[in-house]
Amino acid sequence: MRVIVLGTGQDGGLPQFGARIAPDMQARHDPLAVRLGPSLCVLDADGRCLLVDASPDIKEQETRLLQLPAYAARELGNPFDAVLLTHAHMGHYVGLAHFGREAASTRELPVYATPSMCDFLCRNAPWDQLVGLKNIALREAVDGAVLHPWPGLKLRVFAVPHRGEYTDTLGVSINDRLLYVPDIDGWRQWPNARAEAERHRVCLLDATFFSPEELPGRNLKEISHPFVTDTLKFFDGLQWGRRMVLTHFNHSNPVCDPASPQAQAVLRAGFELAQEMQSFEL
Ligand SMILES: [Zn+2]
Numbered sequence: 001m002r003v004i005v006l007g008t009g010q011d012g013g014l015p016q017f018g019a020r021i022a023p024d025m026q027a028r029h030d031p032l033a034v035r036l037g038p039s040l041c042v043l044d045a046d047g048r049c050l051l052v053d054a055s056p057d058i059k060e061q062e063t064r065l066l067q068l069p070a071y072a073a074r075e076l077g078n079p080f081d082a083v084l085l086t087h088a089h090m091g092h093y094v095g096l097a098h099f100g101r102e103a104a105s106t107r108e109l110p111v112y113a114t115p116s117m118c119d120f121l122c123r124n125a126p127w128d129q130l131v132g133l134k135n136i137a138l139r140e141a142v143d144g145a146v147l148h149p150w151p152g153l154k155l156r157v158f159a160v161p162h163r164g165e166y167t168d169t170l171g172v173s174i175n176d177r178l179l180y181v182p183d184i185d186g187w188r189q190w191p192n193a194r195a196e197a198e199r200h201r202v203c204l205l206d207a208t209f210f211s212p213e214e215l216p217g218r219n220l221k222e223i224s225h226p227f228v229t230d231t232l233k234f235f236d237g238l239q240w241g242r243r244m245v246l247t248h249f250n251h252s253n254p255v256c257d258p259a260s261p262q263a264q265a266v267l268r269a270g271f272e273l274a275q276e277m278q279s280f281e282l
C-alpha cells in the first residue's frame with residue numbers, strides 16, 4: 001500500500017487563476033512547474049483507492065493516476081472506494097462536483113468528514129444533491145476517530161486549528177506511518193504537533209508560505225498558515241529520524257522552484273519538498 005501525492009499546490013494550485021507573477025507565467029508553459037490542488041490518495045496492490053480531499057484539479061489527477069497499473073486495472077464503477085475530506089476550503093472539496101449526475105454519477109461512495117462538514121454538505125447546494133441522489137454516503141468522522149475504509153487501512157483523524165469559515169479542519173494519520181496536515185493556522189496553536197510528528201515515519205506538512213517577505217503589505221494576523229521558516233525551527237531535530245516533507249505551496253512560495261536559494265535551504269536543513277505524484281510506501 002502506498003500514499004501518492006496528487007497535488008502539492010495550495011488550494012489555487014500553480015499556476016493560480018488570475019495570477020501573473022513569474023512562477024505562474026512559467027507554469028503556463030512548463031508542465032514540470034505545475035502544481036495541482038492539494039490532494040493525496042492511498043492505493044493498494046489490488047487497486048483499492050482512498051482519496052484524501054477532492055481538489056478542483058481532480059480530472060487531471062485522475063488522468064495521472066491512470067498511468068499507474070494498479071489504479072488503471074480497477075473495474076469500472078466508482079473512481080475511488082472512499083473519500084476523506086479535511087475541510088471546506090475551495091482546494092479541498094469542490095472536486096466533489098464531478099461525483100454528481102452531470103459527470104461520474106458515483107453510487108453511494110463513502111465520504112468521511114467531520115459532523116460540521118457533513119452538515120455543510122447536506123445544507124448547501126449543489127452538494128446536497130450528491131447526498132439526495134446517493135452519489136455519496138456521508139460518514140461522520142469526529143475528532144480522534146479511527147476509520148477503516150477497508151481491512152488493512154487505518155485512518156486516525158484529529159481536529160487542527162485552522163480558519164474555520166464553514167467547517168472545522170482535520171489532519172489524518174494513515175496506518176500510523178504517514179501524517180498529513182495540509183492546512184493549519186500555526187504549529188504552536190496545535191498542542192500535539194511535535195508529539196504527532198514524532199509518531200510517524202513520514203510527515204507531510206503545511207508549507208503554504210515561505211516567509212513574511214512573500215506577503216508585503218499583508219496583515220500577518222490574517223495569515224492562517226505557519227511560515228516555512230518557522231516550521232523548520234519548530235520541528236528541528238525531528239527531520240533526522242523521519243521524513244519531514246513540506247507541501248501545500250502557495251503560487252508565490254519561492255520553494256516551488258527547486259533551484260531557488262530558499263528551496264536549497266530547506267533541503268540543507270534536512271527537510272524535503274513534496275513532488276507531484278511522489279509516493280510513499282506504507
Ligand atoms: Zn488548503
Ligand SMILES: [Zn+2]
Nearest residue numbers: 087089162183
Ligand atoms: Zn484551508
